[in-house]
């Protein structure tokens with residue numbers, strides 16, 4: 217079987233980590249008898265340098281014509297990169313938001329899971345970690361503050377900026393349904409996170425989620441205010457199963473959750489629409505501070521590639537094999553710098569990718 221995969225290496229560490237994910241995918245293809253045909257395209261800063269814009273129509277068309285998209289990360293250092301001299305709509309991040317919107321990728325799944333091997337890399341005390349934790353952050357990805365009207369003006373010499381947060385009930389309902397469907401296959405608990413004590417959009421969110429919950433009597437629903445959730449994630453992360461939340465809160469909480477798994481270099485993600493199609497990328501950014509140094513942890517991207525096999529291509533056995541291979545290298549004590557602890561074997565990006573590919 218052959219599948220068409222659009223590959224977006226992106227900027228910074230993007231090309232390095234995607235190369236390792238492709239290496240692991242090819243090892244899985246060899247073992248499980250499938251072929252992936254990759255088409256590499258430019259996005260973010262890499263596209264600006266060539267085309268003057270962060271995302272071209274050709275790339276959108278290419279992505280739409282493929283079975284799935286595998287992505288690294290985009291963006292640069294805002295203080296030093298010339299990309300940030302451009303107007304906001306032409307910067308690298310605008311390309312990422314546009315492809316999410318154009319492909320209708322409203323459901324962003326970010327699994328935060330503590331490998332027992334990484335307890336020493338987790339900044340929490342062992343009595344808090346206990347037997348570990350395993351949560352799925354379901355982040356709404358095509359609405360809210362990211363896509364609301366915004367403007368910067370000046371009145372009587374005073375600069376003013378405005379961003380707006382809008383959700384309609386249909387946008388909330390579809391992500392809520394996805395969250396409950398996923399909870400049903402897990403530990404059957406949804407924590408819906410909002411700021412309903414202040415925001416109208418959150419009060420609507422809460423009402424619609426309550427409504428959707430009626431179709432899932434077997435799933436427990438609780439509501440939590442976002443500031444409390446940020447605190448609970450470090451106080452007792454094992455209380456969470458599925459965290460269901462809007463775009464901006466999900467962005468912030470997923471970075472926080474990643475750190476308790478040991479490193480943001482471990483947090484994979486899948487961005488899905490109503491079909492089997494998806495875009496798969498790590499939750500972290502282009503890490504300009506470590507780019508080109510063979511220091512980046514490729515595991516988040518490799519685990520995202522496994523999600524691609526599972527969700528978009530129905531290659532569950534191959535996905536299982538990749539996940540098992542990741543676990544095995546950790547058990548054998550191999551660590552990139554971000555998850556290193558005393559007594560382990562420190563390896564770079566390329567070696568980590570090769571070790572995982574060999575064990576698939």
Ligand code: NAD
Nearest residue numbers: 289290291292480481499500501502503505506512513554
């Ligand atoms: P970042 O996630 O790139 O980096 C934050 C910190 O985590 C850095 O110290 C970095 O070295 C480290 N880190 C990140 N990934 C790592 C990995 N795989 N292995 C080891 N260490 C890793 O966030 P930032 O510095 O705030 O943003 C840098 C750029 O990335 C910005 O331009 C931002 O807009 C962009 N960004 C892109 C995406 C994406 O493409 N989806 C996501 C987040 C940020």
Ligand code: IPM
Nearest residue numbers: 291309312313467499500501
């Ligand atoms: C992420 C990133 C993006 C976001 C940025 C780069 C626009 O932080 O994927 O988490 O905020 O969604």
Ligand code: MN
Nearest residue numbers: 467468471499
């Ligand atoms: Mn983010």
